[in-house]
Amino acid sequence: MSAPRTLYDKIWDDHVIDRAEDGTCLLYIDRHLVHEVTSPQAFEGLRVAGRKVRSPEKTLAVVDHNIPTEDRRAGIADEESRIQVETLAMNARDFGIEYYDELDVRQGIVHTIGPEQGFTLPGMTIVCGDSHTSTHGAFGALAHGIGTSEVEHVLATQTLIQKKMRNLRVTVDGTLPHGVTPKDVTLAIIGETGTAGGTGFVIEYAGEVFRAMSMEGRMTVCNMSIEGGARAGMVAPDETTFAYVKDKPKAPKGAAFDAARRYWETLRSDEGAFFDKEIRLDGSNLPPLVTWGTSPEDVVSITGIVPDPDLIEDENTRASKQRALAYMGLTAGTKITDIPIDRVFIGSCTNSRIEDLRAAAQIVAGQKVHERVNAWIVPGSGIVKMHAEAEGLDKIFKEAGFDWREPGCSMCLAMNADRLAPGERCASTSNRNFEGRQGHRGRTHLVSPAMAAAAAIAGHFVDVRTLA
Ligand SMILES: CC(C)[C@H](C(=O)O)[C@@H](O)C(=O)O
Numbered sequence: 001m002s003a004p005r006t007l008y009d010k011i012w013d014d015h016v017i018d019r020a021e022d023g024t025c026l027l028y029i030d031r032h033l034v035h036e037v038t039s040p041q042a043f044e045g046l047r048v049a050g051r052k053v054r055s056p057e058k059t060l061a062v063v064d065h066n067i068p069t070e071d072r073r074a075g076i077a078d079e080e081s082r083i084q085v086e087t088l089a090m091n092a093r094d095f096g097i098e099y100y101d102e103l104d105v106r107q108g109i110v111h112t113i114g115p116e117q118g119f120t121l122p123g124m125t126i127v128c129g130d131s132h133t134s135t136h137g138a139f140g141a142l143a144h145g146i147g148t149s150e151v152e153h154v155l156a157t158q159t160l161i162q163k164k165m166r167n168l169r170v171t172v173d174g175t176l177p178h179g180v181t182p183k184d185v186t187l188a189i190i191g192e193t194g195t196a197g198g199t200g201f202v203i204e205y206a207g208e209v210f211r212a213m214s215m216e217g218r219m220t221v222c223n224m225s226i227e228g229g230a231r232a233g234m235v236a237p238d239e240t241t242f243a244y245v246k247d248k249p250k251a252p253k254g255a256a257f258d259a260a261r262r263y264w265e266t267l268r269s270d271e272g273a274f275f276d277k278e279i280r281l282d283g284s285n286l287p288p289l290v291t292w293g294t295s296p297e298d299v300v301s302i303t304g305i306v307p308d309p310d311l312i313e314d315e316n317t318r319a320s321k322q323r324a325l326a327y328m329g330l331t332a333g334t335k336i337t338d339i340p341i342d343r344v345f346i347g348s349c350t351n352s353r354i355e356d357l358r359a360a361a362q363i364v365a366g367q368k369v370h371e372r373v374n375a376w377i378v379p380g381s382g383i384v385k386m387h388a389e390a391e392g393l394d395k396i397f398k399e400a401g402f403d404w405r406e407p408g409c410s411m412c413l414a415m416n417a418d419r420l421a422p423g424e425r426c427a428s429t430s431n432r433n434f435e436g437r438q439g440h441r442g443r444t445h446l447v448s449p450a451m452a453a454a455a456a457i458a459g460h461f462v463d464v465r466t467l468a
């Protein structure tokens, strides 16, 4: 009998084409997602070399980072963004790749549309020139970001040169309390391990909490694997996965689905499989979390206070956390619920799917956005937007005073017209809170959609567990 293997080992083994003596492998790539930021030089490289895209049918292109989230018909005012978008459209046309442009209802954030279209499936190797490709690991796929030269390599060959990572299992057992969401789980994990805790690893998320979690929740968790330093994160596929995938436009149908499913059912870590590192958390004790600093590991409970970096022993850590506190304009000891906010951003590939919008709408219904707050909802895709509107969620948000916008990366990163003004403080459902991430001198607090919605109403952070 062969040695027990992890989920990662199995997907890896099934995709190795060639192994060099030093362990470097050539991996087959099943799916390649392409967006406007990291693809222009890759296509240019193909042009110069006179090469074609090896498997256009395994490649899908979409615009997300540079597009405006207001009326699209007005075009793109910013010259650089306009060129990025036009270039992707041209490249997709020239190389025969399916492309969702800014007027297509299927357009959205690259990591939202892959799963939505059934382009993302269990057991696959999935890459994109984007770090949050880890999102797709929620399906039990090996999915990670690649650099632009690798984008060119995959376009040309449908393969990638890779070294295998080590196996890390993060087990979260128990039942999440009311008001505690997948976003809080992922922030808790990063708070525990730090942003370097996953370096050199592929994470498998295991335990009762992930078994009970929806596909969208699993995507939120896998999305932020990269903030925890890991190459990728994954959840073994199960009935929840199969039910989600079934009937998606690009998923296999009928007998082909049944055959695929039989393979997918083998994609779980064997009893006794070896993990290089294990981390355990109790999900039953988690509170809603808020980040106070400029790293996703700077998490604190909603019932907590801004920590005092002066108390940190390690000199470097102390200096960096002191700087974070100064950047954030906070004073140690301040209650988290006393921090006033100016902006709310419910969006990004972490938290802008339909369940996120429902969770936010539930808190917003019948209420008004606080007079000081400018609050936005940016659906992850045109399909999410359409579903939300069919459910009347847009009305709930608009009546409360939210801006209901067009899909895209938007204010997750300041690469388009959407950004914080200097000094503005934002409750954001995105995944990064680095200096300037949402705009020059902007201040980001990472939270769940429910927490962001509650903050929009109150004008400061609120413990959602105290709401009905
Ligand atoms: C623009 C892109 C390369 C980048 C990434 O890789 O993550 C972006 O999506 C981000 O979230 O910072």
Ligand code: SF4
Pocket: 064, 065, 109, 110, 111, 130, 132, 348, 349, 350, 408, 409, 412, 413, 430, 431
């Ligand atoms: S939504 Fe944010 S994190 Fe996700 S791909 Fe876009 S910029 Fe990157």
